[in-house]
């Protein structure tokens with residue numbers, strides 16, 4: 001690792017002021033409370049999302065931020081409608097479920113078929129044609145999000161290949177209190193589109209036991225899910241304009257849309273509030289960096305990524321001017337530091353580690369081996385250095401994409417620490433007289 005080229009001593013006083021101001025302000029929490037309690041969940045195409053966008057734009061203008069605007073993005077408009085899952089035999093029983101985003105629906109009378117439970121794709125492949133006409137239930141235990149989410153994303157088409165009529169997927173989570181987790185799925189263009197929904201760990205294990213005993217559980221799945229025509233939405237963009245190099249940017253961001261259950265508090269209302277509040281605090285403190293800090297609240301991360309792609313396309317001409325792009329989308333728990341893209345140059349890693357020392361007092365000074373984010377992915381593929389705000393991840397996937405992602409799960413002090421962490425890093429990188437790279 002090369003020695004750092006940045007000098008952090010000149011930023012110690014500013015970092016202390018930022019941290020102090022973040023920890024004594026309740027603005028981040030009260031804004032997240034408005035977003036979650038007064039507006040609520042924000043799926044693409046919903047009125048809630050557009051209300052949230054209008055509110056952010058008007059509040060950011062009130063904050064005195066620069067160049068506040070919505071940048072138009074057309075987004076997919078998937079609606080869940082009514083849905084239910086019940087076991088008809090051997091014991092009539094209602095089962096907890098939540099349709100997966102992008103799924104097709106069933107006919108009004110639903111799909112009635114025998115369930116066949118598998119623990120893995122390998123087991124499905126061994127059964128092959130034996131699943132024809134049946135509802136495949138994937139009961140894959142949680143390994144980690146990236147690995148297990150493949151069942152949610154691809155399970156329907158993998159089962160449809162063998163003639164299954166629907167697919168149920170054990171929720172992608174390590175723990176459950178009968179909480180189903182939704183999330184995006186995708187169809188393979190070569191296979192018939194069959195309806196697909198998440199079930200809770202409890203339901204998946206129940207069906208597994210039934211199937212293992214040879215009880216042949218018979219299920220009825222009803223889903224009204226469908227796509228409406230694309231809807232108009234927007235990325236919310238605001239800036240703290242740089243004093244010397246206003247056309248160079250440090251981008252800080254989250255995604256403003258959420259699933260249509262719960263309140264989208266941790267995912268990702270909190271991440272948006274962190275980015276927004278970071279620049280508002282800097283402005284309030286009179287800290288004007290040399291480069292511009294740009295906040296982006298992306299639309300449509302969850303079921304389309306249209307916001308991240310639209311930002312990339314609309315800002316093509318200035319991509320090379322993005323010095324660093326940070327995304328906060330792992331919840332707003334106690335911050336540990338940042339994850340820096342593994343592809344980042346070693347000099348950048350060394351400099352970021354040096355700057356993070358300013359956060360050692362609040363325990364947020366770790367620079368992890370990899371990082372980035374879905375929305376900044378298109379920028380990163382064009383060479384922008386990407387990073388994520390890293391937080392204590394012990395409980396994020398307990399509530400991720402569930403009705404339980406609500407404000408009571410957010411600790412106000414941890415949220416304030418996230419604001420402090422984001423604000424210090426963004427400010428110092430934006431203000432460096434020397435090159436960050």
Ligand SMILES: [Zn+2]
Nearest residue numbers: 255267268329
């Ligand atoms: Zn998210």
